[in-house]
Amino acid sequence: MNAEKILEVRGLKKYFEVGRPSLFSRKKESVHAVDDVDLTLRRSEVIALVGESGCGKSTLALLLMGLEDPTDGTILFENGDITHLNDSQRKPLRRKIQMVFQDPYESLNPTQTIEEIVTEPLKVHGLGDAADRAERVRKAMEDAGLKPAGVYLKRYPHELSGGQRQRVVIASALVLEPEVIVADEPVSMLDVSIRAEVINLLADLRVTRQIAVIFITHDLGSVGFFADRVAVMYLGRIVEIGTMLEVLEQPRHPYTKALLSVIPVPNPRLRHERIILQGETPNPINLPSGCRFHPRCPVAVEKCKVDDPALFDLSSSHRAACLLIK
Amino acid sequence: MTELALKKNAPPASSYLLDFWRKLQKNRMGLVGLGMLLSITLAAVFAPVISPYEPSSTADVGAGDIYQPPSAEHLFGTDDAGTDIFTNFIYGSRVSLTVGFFAAFISIVVGGVLGIVAGFFGGRWENFIMRFTDIMLVIPDLPLIVVVVALTKPSLLNIIFVIGLLGWTTTARVVRSQTLAVKSRKFVLRARAIGAGRGHIIWRHVLPLVMPILVVQAVLVVSLAVLNESTLAFLGLSDPTTVSWGQMLNYAFGRGAMSTGAWWALVAPGFGIVWVVLGLTLLGQGLEQVLNPRLDTHHLMPGRPNVGKEAEVQSGATKPVLEVRNLSIDYVSQGKAPAHAIENVSFSLKEGELLGLVGESGCGKTTLMLGLLRLLPQAGQIVNGSVFFGGKNLTMLTEEEMNAVRWSGISIIFQGAMNALNPVRTVGDQIGEAIIKHMPGYPKEKIQGRITELLDLVGIAASHKDSFPHQYSGGMRQRAMIAMALACNPSVVVADEPTTALDVMVQAQILELLAELRRKLGLAVIFVTHDLGVVAEMCDRVLVMYGGVTAEYADVDTVYNDPRHPYTQELLKAFPDLTKPKKKLSSIPGYPPRLDALPPGCRFAPRCPAVFERCRTEQPAIHAIPGGAEHVASCHLVEGVK
Structure with a gap:
């Protein structure tokens, strides 16, 4: 994996202030949604x-898309700083970074036909004439598995199934010929039998179109076969990152281990001990002291309450943030 | 195969407008309203053809023509000046409808623009517009209109503008909240992600979804404007050179129709106002039902018992539950x-x-x-x-x-715990309700104890009993749903x-x-x-x-x-297995059948990798697979297995 860097994130932070300052209170609290994240994406790489x-x-995804403004840190695209751009500076960039959303029922405008939806990005960017557009739309739709495109053009989203709608969303991203696709839980709303085809589609795109993919998911189980690298996030930070096999087969952070242990294995003969963490992710307003994970960590020791661990190199590609690793 | 099926099942290319018209045709209330409105509009347009006399022609009037009761000559009778009320009624509709439509147009445009701007841009704009709207709403409409019209000259144009410019407030509020709802939908975010500017998003994504509400609102605003105009005219604030229904009422009241018992002078204009307002209201409700199908949801109804059959007896030594x-x-x-x-x-x-x-x-x-x-x-x-x-x-x-x-x-734990819980009642309260409703004899004093016990059973501390669903996390809500399902053992x-x-x-x-x-x-x-x-x-x-x-x-x-059924086999292959990373997932091509278009043979045949001729014509029976365990599969392939 020594292809050129395409997207790089350094020390990225996003704090949301909560509670509007009103007449009666000026107390400011902030949600540490993304807190000091470093990440590098290379050409045609898939990071889960x-x-x-x-x-x-999801906040990280919106930051990468320029749909939220970061509090601190830098985002580089092809080595150019794109952290703070205004709308007109960002517009040419939007062609290169596209997004696929979680809910294919919500992310399509119900009053537009499929043709209007997939053509819209071309119109917005003023690309091509009518004939050229039609050809690009057809190609994007067929690349997204909507074959033959003609059958779908005049339909409305409600006439399509969930899987087909997600393909329309992907087609409307592909039509701009992007280099990076940020996919935010693209299959979590779909049936199992259809999930595989959307994942396979994304996996094929990196081969056919050299597109790099950031695949955001809560389900470690679904990243298995197509991610090159896996990054595990907890409370705004990456706590473990490594190649897919490193993370899935030799997880080092206790959170990764717990996440892996609760993924249901579709074989009753392999029922196994699960590490079930108690409670739910704490509120990111009042972060725990020391290691953020210590209140739920099954192996936490005294120093975890005090020291905040940094990412520790385990190999050239594998890093985890846990005090117990050293 | 799927493509073919798709083509065949495709509904005719439906445009939004056509679809809308088709739905409206089925809506009786909307159609009646539309009919009422059309009839009076046509009467207004063709007034010179319909009315038997010239409007307000008093030239050949003698004293005997004043307040004549309805007759063949004067269908609705005559008024204090001896003019034909039917003629005035028809011509009056012109004024009422003109003021209604034009004033409403102004209101809708102003309210729509302000509502969209406030909802879409938010921040300072929203604050300013909405506070202004609040102030306008606090001032009572009618007195304000009366004052403004009285100060300006009560000409038709003035009346239209005053009513129009003071009637946009509800529209602005309704449009703003709809804009906010549309704005938070994911397709607007998607449009931003492809680089669309604000104008494009408003025009292509917000407006089409605000339009239905705007249409319904327009209908209601028209009826309000008609009423306001009539009220103004009744109070004497109208253009004295034109006839309107309100003015007819005003003259009738002011010039002794009540004391002479000439009820017809009041009934005709009153009927006109009621007819128009009722027509508009019906049309508005009809439109709302058509445009907002959520108002017309399916309710869960208790199914009918399947009577008329011999009572079967449960068999078997070990009775299942x-x-x-x-x-x-x-x-x-x-x-x-x-x-x-x-x-x-x-x-x-x-x-x-x-x-x-x-x-x-x-x-x-x-x-x-x-x-x-x-x-x-x-x-x-x-x-x-x-x-x-x-x-x-x-x-x-x-x-x-x-x-x-x-x-x-038998009880149910529903999916989507947030929707299944009532947001304005405490969780403990809702569990208690389940007990009271389904176990009528349960001692009242024991209910609180039972609620605590149930919450404890699902791992929720008793201190959260009096919390509201939104104070619970997703996991806790699901636990509360389980507690509710267990309430009656x-x-x-x-x-x-x-x-x-x-x-x-x-x-x-x-x-x-x-x-x-x-x-x-x-x-x-x-x-x-x-x-x-x-x-x-x-x-x-x-x-x-x-x-x-x-x-x-x-x-x-x-x-x-x-697994013996190809569907089970395929489903298992499509499921990611963490114990086998790198294994490519296979998907099942095509989509499940629609209930209204089931394939003639095996329902899985169109997607089945092992399909053969018989599968397409004959639905397989459920076959038992020998081998000790109770194992059945409905596939022609397992039929021969011995």
Whole structure:
């Protein structure tokens, strides 16, 4: 994996202030949604970003897309700083980084036909004439598995199944010929039998179109076969990152181990001991002292309450943030 | 194959407008309103043709013509000046409708623009616009209109502008909240992600979704404007050179119609106002129903008992808690062939057993579960089969007998705990309600204790008893739903996708809880899910459903390690297995069949990798597979297996 860096994130932070300052209170609290994240994505690489709700993975996606403004840190795209751009500076960039959303029922405008939806990005960017657009739309739709495209063009989203809608969302991203796709839980709303085809589709795109993918999910189980690297997030931080096999087969952070242990294995003969963490992800307003994971950690010791561990190199590609590793 | 099927089933290219018109045609209320409105509009347009006299022609009037009762010559009688009221009535409609339509147009444009700007841009704009709107709303409309009209010259144009410019407030508020709702939808975020500017988003994404509300609002604003105009005219604030209904009322009142008993002078203009306002209101309601189909939801109706059949007797030495035999459920709608949602499904549930019910969306899982409790929508009917519970066939019970079984015999844990809980009542309160409702004789003083006990059972501290659902986390809400399902000590619990929306770790916690409750209380559980992993972890037996029929039914080990139905085999291949990373997932091409377009033979045939000719024409029976365990599969391929 020594392809050129395409997207790089350094020390990225996003704090949301909660509670509008009103006449009666000026107390400011902030949610540490993304707190000091470093990540490098290379050309046609697939990184899976895994974590429970509230870990900051979706905020990270919005930051990468420029749909939220970071509090601190830098985002580099092809070595150019894109952290703070205004709308007109960002517009050419939008062609190169596209997003696929979680809910295919919500992310399509019900009053537009499929043709209008997939053509819209071309119109917004003023690309091509009518004939050229039609050809690009057809190609994007067929690359997204909507074959033959003509059958779908005049339909409305409600006439399609969930899997087909997600393909429309993917087609409308592909039509701009992006280099990076940020996919935020693209299959969590779909049936199991259809999930595989959407995942396979994304996996094929990196081969056919050299697209790099950031695949955001809460389900470690679904990243197995197509992610090159896996990053596990907890409360706004990456707590473990490594190649897919390193993370899935030799997890070092206790949180990763617990997450892996609760993934249901589709074989009753392999029922196994599960590490069930108590409680739920704490509120990111009042972060625990020391290691953020210590209140739920099954192996925490005294120093975990005090020291905040940094990511520790385990190999050239594998890093985990736990005080017990050294 | 799928493409062909797609083409065939495709509804004719439907445009939004056409679709809308088709729906409106079916809406009687809307049509009546539209008719009323059209009739008066046509009368106004063709006034010179319809009315027998010139308007306000008083030239040939003698004293005897004043306040003439209705006659053949003067259909609605005459007024104080001896003019024909019918003529004035027709011409009056011109003024009322003109003022109504134009004033409403101004109101809608102003209110629409302000509402969209406030909702879309937010921040300072919103604050300013909405505070201004609030101030306008506090000032009573009518006195303000009266004052402004009185200060300016009461000409038709002035009246239109004053009514129009003061009538936009509700529109602005309604449009703003709709804009806010649309703005938060994901397709707006998607549009931003492709680089669309604000103008484009408002024009292409917000406006089309605000339009329906704007149309309904427009209709209501027109009726308000008509009323306001009439009121102004009645108070004498109208253009004296034109005739309007309000003015007719004003003259009639002011010039002794009441004292002379000339009721007809009041009835005609009054009727006109009522006719227009009623027509508009009906049209508005009709439009609202058409444009907002959520108002017209299906309600869960208690299903009818399946009477008229010989009472079957439950067989077998070891009686299962629940036994379903050959259950079939149809959805019946007028003018269409019944859709066979469930066909010939059988399974049984022993005490403490956990049955996994697996299938894709639309395979009939939920219909089957609702059918067990006879909670199907109106159109759903049990057409065959029996459900034995506690020695009784549930399909034969009366509604009262069935009510005794629901909740205290069989209860349901619904999916989507946030929607299933009432947001304005405490969780403890809602559990208490379940107890009171389903166990009428339960001693009142013991209820609070029972609630605490139930919450403790599902791992919620008693201190959270008086919290509201929104103060709970997702996992706790699901626990509360489980506590509610356990409230009346049921022996069977149906868990309908209880963990679908939850994170993996919370899902693991809930599954652990269900397993523990099963051990502790000897509960039999039907676990409805599409997650094969969860089933493998939890269940004893598995029923795989496809397109409303049983695909395969066996114990969990057999289903996972010796599946016989191609659908089960394919489904397992599509499920990611962490023990085999790098393995490419296979997907099942195509989509599950629609209930109204079931394939003639095996329902899985169009997607089946092992399909052969017979599958396309003949629906396979459910075959038992020999080998000790109860194992059945409905596939022609297993028929010959001995």
